[in-house]
Amino acid sequence: MKIEHYSRTPAEPADGVPGVTVRWVIGKKDNAPNFAMRIFEIEPGHSTPYHQHEWEHEVLVLDGEGTVRQKDGESRIGNGSVIFVHGMEMHQFSNRGESVLRFVCLIPI
Amino acid sequence: MKIEHYSRTPAEPADGVPGVTVRWVIGKKDNAPNFAMRIFEIEPGHSTPYHQHEWEHEVLVLDGEGTVRQKDGESRIGNGSVIFVHGMEMHQFSNRGESVLRFVCLIPI
Numbered sequence: 001m002k003i004e005h006y007s008r009t010p011a012e013p014a015d016g017v018p019g020v021t022v023r024w025v026i027g028k029k030d031n032a033p034n035f036a037m038r039i040f041e042i043e044p045g046h047s048t049p050y051h052q053h054e055w056e057h058e059v060l061v062l063d064g065e066g067t068v069r070q071k072d073g074e075s076r077i078g079n080g081s082v083i084f085v086h087g088m089e090m091h092q093f094s095n096r097g098e099s100v101l102r103f104v105c106l107i108p109i
Numbered sequence: 110m111k112i113e114h115y116s117r118t119p120a121e122p123a124d125g126v127p128g129v130t131v132r133w134v135i136g137k138k139d140n141a142p143n144f145a146m147r148i149f150e151i152e153p154g155h156s157t158p159y160h161q162h163e164w165e166h167e168v169l170v171l172d173g174e175g176t177v178r179q180k181d182g183e184s185r186i187g188n189g190s191v192i193f194v195h196g197m198e199m200h201q202f203s204n205r206g207e208s209v210l211r212f213v214c215l216i217p218i
Contacts, residue, residue, distance in 0.1 A: 001200065002193040003177060003184045006169065009191075025191045026167050032193065034217040035144045037167045058135050058146045060115065060213055062171070068112060075112045082118075082134045084111040084141065091110065104169050106215055108143040 002030055006039050019046025019095075028109060036109050041102050042066065042095040050092035057085035058106045065097030111139055115148050128155025128204075137218060145218050150211050151175065151204040159201035166194035167215045174206030 004025075011021035020042050027036040042048065042064075050069060061081040067074040068083055069092040076096075077083065085091045095101035113134075120130035129151050136145040148171075151157065159178060170190040176183040177192055178201040185205075186192065194200045204210035 001177070001179045001195065001198055002191070003186065004191055005189050006191050007189065025169075026193045030193050031195070032167065033165065033196070035167065035215065037169065037191065037215070039169075056142065058141065058144065058215070060134075060146065060148075060169075068110070070110045077112065080114050080116065082111070082113055082115050082146065084135045084139050086110065086140070087142070089110055104213065106144065106146070106167070 002026070011041060014040065014048070017046075017048060019043035020048055032109060034109060035106050038105050038107070039102065040093070040105055041100050042093060043100060044095050044098055047094040048092055050090060052088050052090045054087050055107050056087050057083070057091070059083040059085070060104050062102040062104060064095060064099050064101035066093060066095045066101040068093055111135070120150060123149065123157070126157060128152035129157055141218060143218060144215050147214050147216070148211065149202070149214055150209050151202060152209060153204050153207055156203035157201055159199060161197050161199045163196050164216050165196050166192070166200070168192040168194070169213050171211040171213060173204060173208050173210035175202060175204045175210040177202055
């Protein structure tokens with residue numbers, strides 16, 4: 001069993017996107033067989049890319065205020081919001097608040 | 110895309126365990142293909158069973174104070190604790206605080 005505060009895992013730049021970091025808190029290095037848990041932090045005024053990919057996201061917002069953009073428009077998200085992004089669905093997470101937007105995001109391995 | 114506050118999903122009794130509820134916030138009903146997201150709430154003084162099963166758990170603690178029991182003893186957990194329970198590992202979550210112990214727990218589908 002692994003038991004560790006998420007802050008023990010280093011925050012790495014997320015694919016060179018400015019103002020966005022990712023912590024791989026559970027993944028292949030832990031011998032996770034099916035899916036990986038990552039914690040994202042987006043600084044105020046920053047966003048992830050508006051993009052799509054084959055794999056799904058399962059997201060729970062932990063802190064902050066922001067939006068999720070999809071092809072039909074934007075929705076507000078905040079603490080306790082659950083977002084399920086299907087494979088190949090366009091999506092973008094943006095911080096619209098004055099503090100960090102933090103969320104946990106899981107993907108298949 | 111599904112975007113919804115976790116509290117919109119009903120809290121169901123968890124396998125008849127007193128003081129423990131579960132919300133299936135992302136799962137088969139949402140056409141999730143690989144893994145399911147559940148939010149557990151344990152009332153003060155209550156615990157999940159000390160048990161094991163073939164599938165893994167990926168857990169992030171959201172609120173409250175508690176412990177995780179494994180075969181080697183107990184560890185304290187609280188807001189921000191990440192717990193990876195391997196398949197077939199014995200485990201038990203207990204609320205040791207005075208408010209609800211809330212955590213997100215993902216399992217393979």
